[in-house]
Amino acid sequence: MNMLRTTLTILLAAVLAMPLLTAAADRGRPNIVIMLSDNLGYGDLGVYGGGVTRGAPTPNIDQLAAEGMRFTNFNVEAECTPSRSALMTGRMAIRSGTTRAIPVPGLPVGLAPWEYTLAEMLSDRGYNTAIFGKWHLGYVEQRLPLNQGFDEWWGFPFSTDVAWYPEAVGFDPALFAAPRLYQGRKGEELKALEPYDASVRPLIDGLIAEKSVAYIKAHARDDEPFFLYIPWSLVHHPSLPNPGFEGKSGAGRYGDAMIEHDHRVGQVLAAIREAGIEDNTLVIYASDNGPDRAEYPYVGNSGPYRGYLGTVHEGSIRTPMMIRWPGQVPADVVSNELISINDIFPTLAAIVGGRVPDDRVIDGVDQSVFIRGEQAHSNRESLLFFAGEHLMAVKWRQFKIYLHGESPEIDQRGYQELWAPQAYNLELDPGEYHDLALQNLWLLAPALKPVFEYVHSVEQYGLILPGGKKPEVFETSVPFFSDAALDTTMGAIKQQVMKDMVKSKIDEIRAYFSGAEGGQQE
Incomplete structure (x- = not known):
């Protein structure tokens, strides 16, 4: 009887674990989590010379870097919208008409429906896709995330500084609608939620983390993999931290916001670990561009580089970037090889067996062999x-x-x-x-x-x-x-x-x- 009970217990445990084991066994289609910080300086993180020396330790992001490959020559576009466009398409923003970070709300600017996005490519490979946070690639319905390959979206379509617009002297909501948060699923009507104003601004990344953690828990045991894109609002101006982080750094609002940002990243990483899917989840962390000078000293640090957001000096276009994929990407490796945000699309396509369009120019190059440590040099020589x-x-x-x-x-x-x-x-x-x-x-x-x-x-x-x-x-x-x-x-x-x-x-x-x-x- 005891032997029978033991056998049944083992069989039951095996049955319950089958979905998770099935997902973990699919090494060709790992779960993918991309976290994109906003206006983070090259010298802000501990592993890039910041952290404690800037009065704001970043232990969670530093640990992520130690567990994967960290890049010191990762290149983005000069502004927010162009970088996000390049990430989604593998194409320079000049080709996509997305060269400016401040498109006018209500006008058909942003990413054209003609573009084939990273989310669409992964969706075609059976991925469940979601974005929680900042889109900034269009305001009209045809150019929002649910029309560009994502199954689920919660967040805002514009830049974070619009949360401050209603506070401006002379602001007229009749001329410029107060910004709002949105939520929706593919095939359903997009819902406008509460206003995204100065009262919500300090809370927004906590909400993004909450949504992301819930999504990971909900999809960890799915038969199909997931793609989770988390474009954070921090540390974009105005870099207002959650009230629970005020005064934590001793380095002012920006330092407090950095500590919160690291904590939010840690929440996502903990959710992946606790769900038991760490070994089959590819995590990418990067920044869209360097820091702004909007309100010194409450801005980021470019480390040894000159220039800020909007320029093409290194302080603007060279940002932190790291990749972790246990057993596939070697741990504790630092590379100064030239790579680009354009490379993410074709690299992930190569990893999952996705389609790269051949009817247009793709500026990115496949770096999958390089990031696996199977060759010493990047496949890119110029940019x-x-x-x-x-x-x-x-x-x-x-x-x-x-x-x-x-x-x-x-x-x-x-x-x-x-x-x-x-x-x-x-x-x-x-x-x-x-x-x-x-x-x-x-x-x-x-x-x-x-x-x-x-x-x-x-x-x-x-x-x-x-x-x-x-x-x-x-x-x-x-x-x-x-x-x-x-x-x-x-x-x-x-x-x-x-x-x-x-x-x-x-x-x-x-x-x-x-x-x-x-x-x-x-």
Whole structure:
């Protein structure tokens, strides 16, 4: 009898565990959780030189980094909406018409329904998909998460600073509707919830964490995997922490908000662990761009890099990023290889066997072999950077070449013509102080190669204009520095010599890419 009872107990336990074991055995389709912080500085987290030294320890995020691969050369777009667009599509925002972070509510801007999103790709592979938090990729119904591949959404479609609009002197709700939170499921009517105002702002990430934890618990034993996208509101201005975290850091509101942010990330990680799905859940943590300067000192820290949100300096476009997938991604590894937020889409597609569209340009590259530790180097050698519609700079290996300049105030947003390119070795000069272009004109060749490839791709596939429904093909030209800028009187003989050398080098490169004089056609 005792033996029979023991046997039945073992069988019952096995039956109850079968859904979980089935999910865990499906290594080709892991659960995927992407957490995206908002305006987090490169130097804010402990593992990136911040944390305790900034008065705000980040033990949960630091532990996540130790349990996976941490990247020190992860690159995003210059602003919020462009980065989120790149994450969702694997395409530079310039191609999708999503180059600006402040689209006007009610107008058909944001991510076009034509785009094939990360959520749609995973949904096509049988994933349940959900987003809790900030969307910022469109305000009209056709461009909201439930129309872009997500099964469930709770959150807000705009940037966090709109919560402060009703507090502004002269604010007129008749001209600008008070922002609200929304909730819905695919196939159901989207519900407008309570206003998202200054009273809700400090509570919002606690609610995002609560929704995320509940979702993980509800879907941990499903036969099919899930994709959970958590775009946090913290630490975006106004960085107001939950009242329970006020004064926790001794470093003001921003420090308190950092401590809360780390705690919220920890809540999600704990839910994954307690659900018993840690080994089959791929977790990505990153930031959409660097910190703003909205209200110093209550802003983030860019570490050794210059520049802030809206620029293409390293302090804006280089952010923390880490991946954990036990048994698949090696633990406690730090890489300075060049990778991009565009790479996440094709990398996850390769991991789960998803479809990557072949009727459009996908700027991301598959990094799945690299992140598994099966090769030493990234599959990426170069990357373009835009500020709005302007092509500003190119990264190639450890070098960064500016084709257009920022405002004379290097930490401010702006755009100006350059009389000649600027070049920096980011490994030796992370602050971008020492222009090496004059001594290294050879850098123009590898720098302009991806520029010409981009131009050719636009001529072939077109671009989606802001508010557009699909790409439009039109003639373009190489977005380099203007002839007028080159013809400006430069004064010094050294500058004149450089001008002649630069023009000569451009002619050679153009000839190479046009097939002239025996060159090759790309």
